[in-house]
Amino acid sequence: MKRIFSIILLTAISYIACLAQDKPKPMELLDKICVLLSQGTGVSGQFTATTFQGTVPQNTTSGFMKMMGQKYVLKTPDMTVWYDGKKQWTLIAGTDEVNVTVPTLAELSQSSPSSYLTLYKQGYKLSVKGTTLRNRKAWEVTMKAKKNTQQPSQVIVTIDSQTNHPMCIRVKYRNDWSRISINNLRTNNKLKNQDFEFPAKEYPGVEIININ
Numbered sequence: 001m002k003r004i005f006s007i008i009l010l011t012a013i014s015y016i017a018c019l020a021q022d023k024p025k026p027m028e029l030l031d032k033i034c035v036l037l038s039q040g041t042g043v044s045g046q047f048t049a050t051t052f053q054g055t056v057p058q059n060t061t062s063g064f065m066k067m068m069g070q071k072y073v074l075k076t077p078d079m080t081v082w083y084d085g086k087k088q089w090t091l092i093a094g095t096d097e098v099n100v101t102v103p104t105l106a107e108l109s110q111s112s113p114s115s116y117l118t119l120y121k122q123g124y125k126l127s128v129k130g131t132t133l134r135n136r137k138a139w140e141v142t143m144k145a146k147k148n149t150q151q152p153s154q155v156i157v158t159i160d161s162q163t164n165h166p167m168c169i170r171v172k173y174r175n176d177w178s179r180i181s182i183n184n185l186r187t188n189n190k191l192k193n194q195d196f197e198f199p200a201k202e203y204p205g206v207e208i209i210n211i212n
Helices: 002-009 026-038 105-111
Strands: 043-053 057-070 071-075 077-081 088-092 097-101 124-133 136-145 156-162 168-171 177-188 207-210
Touching: 026 124, 026 136, 124 156
Parallel strands: 097 207
Antiparallel strands: 043 057, 043 177, 057 071, 071 077, 077 088, 088 097, 124 136, 136 156, 156 168, 168 177
């Protein structure tokens, strides 16, 4: 589940201003998304995530996400996670308690979407090519690790060339892949800081437990 959550950040990485008539430079495209997220308008959307063992599908989950800068909310049928840039609240479906933690940098690298913001600047070879997905023209941005020991070893982001919205994200860890299909991505959400904090009033009777 942490791996699924962490690769959702690539939703934002793939939301870039590419021009249909020219082949864009991958570094410039990924730089633009960092600027987009730092503006504070936020992005939101729906996703379906599938993990693979080799090429065999193992687990699939669908959910909703919203992000603004380093802050995020991720909601699936199994759990909901809020992160306000410092504290993280995790509510497991069907329980009456929410766990509050202050994640370390190592923990955030596994669970936080923002852990991928600078991934492409950390020893990855970038390339881009035109492709077609769901009968739509798209750009496919590939990030390949320069070192054999580096993980993830490969990331592939497919972006609709007309709407500039991400359509699919694939991440390779060793020999296994994870795939995120994204739908209904929205920008300019006018999100507020409190949107990324646990809304206690909406969950009466739920006990807040501080882990740290």
